[in-house]
Amino acid sequence: MVDKRDQPPFPDEKFVECEINTIVAKGMVKRDSLKNLLSSMYKQIGIRFIMRDYIVIITAFVLMAFFMYVVTTNGQERYNTHTNYYGIIMLVSPILYIVLSIFPFIQNKLNGTFEVEMSCKYNIYQIAAFRMLIFSILCFLLNTVWIISMALKFSSVHFVQAFLISTTSLLLFSLLFIYVLSIIKTLAAKIGIIFCWIGINLLLVMLDSAIYYQFLVSVPWYLYGTIICLSTCLYVKKMKEFMRHNKMRGANGYVNG
Numbered sequence: 711m712v713d714k715r716d717q718p719p720f721p722d723e724k725f726v727e728c729e730i731n732t733i734v735a736k737g738m739v740k741r742d743s744l745k746n747l748l749s750s751m752y753k754q755i756g757i758r759f760i761m762r763d764y765i766v767i768i769t770a771f772v773l774m775a776f777f778m779y780v781v782t783t784n785g786q787e788r789y790n791t792h793t794n795y796y797g798i799i800m801l802v803s804p805i806l807y808i809v810l811s812i813f814p815f816i817q818n819k820l821n822g823t824f825e826v827e828m829s830c831k832y833n834i835y836q837i838a839a840f841r842m843l844i845f846s847i848l849c850f851l852l853n854t855v856w857i858i859s860m861a862l863k864f865s866s867v868h869f870v871q872a873f874l875i876s877t878t879s880l881l882l883f884s885l886l887f888i889y890v891l892s893i894i895k896t897l898a899a900k901i902g903i904i905f906c907w908i909g910i911n912l913l914l915v916m917l918d919s920a921i922y923y924q925f926l927v928s929v930p931w932y933l934y935g936t937i938i939c940l941s942t943c944l945y946v947k948k949m950k951e952f953m954r955h956n957k958m959r960g961a962n963g964y965v966n967g
Contacts (some may be wrong), residue, residue: 751837763813763814763817766810766813767810770809771852774806778802778856778859782856782859782863794920794922794923795860795866796871796875796923797915799853799860800876801911801912801915803877803879804879804907806849806852807845807849807887808887808907811841811845811887812900812904814841816897819897839888839891839953842887846880850877850880853876854873860872870931874938875926878934878937878941881937881941882941884945885941886903886907888952889948890903891952892951
């Protein structure tokens with residue numbers, strides 16, 4: 711028969727609670743901020759790999775800048791019938807972002823490296839999110855320069871109005887695209903949605919530019935500002951979820967599912 715005095719004392723409630731809290735704290739996955747996630751990715755793989763197709767990126771920027779220059783220099787001020795420059799701004803603003811964002815997925819599908827890159831520590835979706843953030847900033851700067859040029863040449867183009875329209879267009883599509891990436895898996899569907907955005911805006915410009923122009927200028931500035939602020943917050947929030955989700959999910963969900 712075992713003597714009760716030889717048994718070790720049962721731990722008290724405070725000690726048990728302390729041990730439980732220690733185990734829970736060690737077992738919980740630390741939720742890094744978006745800034746830390748991007749900084750960690752930048753330090754570990756470098757900007758050279760993130761922007762590895764820099765020749766394509768530079769070429770796309772040069773071609774878009776040239777297109778904007780042609781639109782600005784060859785455009786004419788029309789007083790009898792309104793040239794819908796605001797509609798053109800709404801259409802053109804996200805196009806460079808579209809091309810640069812979708813290019814890596816097309817390239818990986820053609821090269822057959824999609825599954826390999828999905829198995830890396832930082833998969834193609836996480837790198838795409840980083841690239842999209844950089845592209846949104848660069849496209850914003852390029853669009854701003856273009857709008858300043860148009861406002862200086864055409865009296866019918868008001869800088870603040872054009873700036874709000876351009877920024878709204880860019881942010882709305884950026885938000886739409888990151889939601890498409892997180893929901894839709896097939897490349898054809900992603901490209902289809904992109905062409906739908908371009909097609910709808912192009913149709914609105916071509917069918918009746920006067921009505922589309924009146925709609926764009928009738929939207930109050932504060933409403934444009936609200937949309938921009940809300941889109942920015944949702945974009946950053948969704949990007950953070952997108953990067954964390956793909957980090958935890960790994961390659962199996964995309965390769966097999």
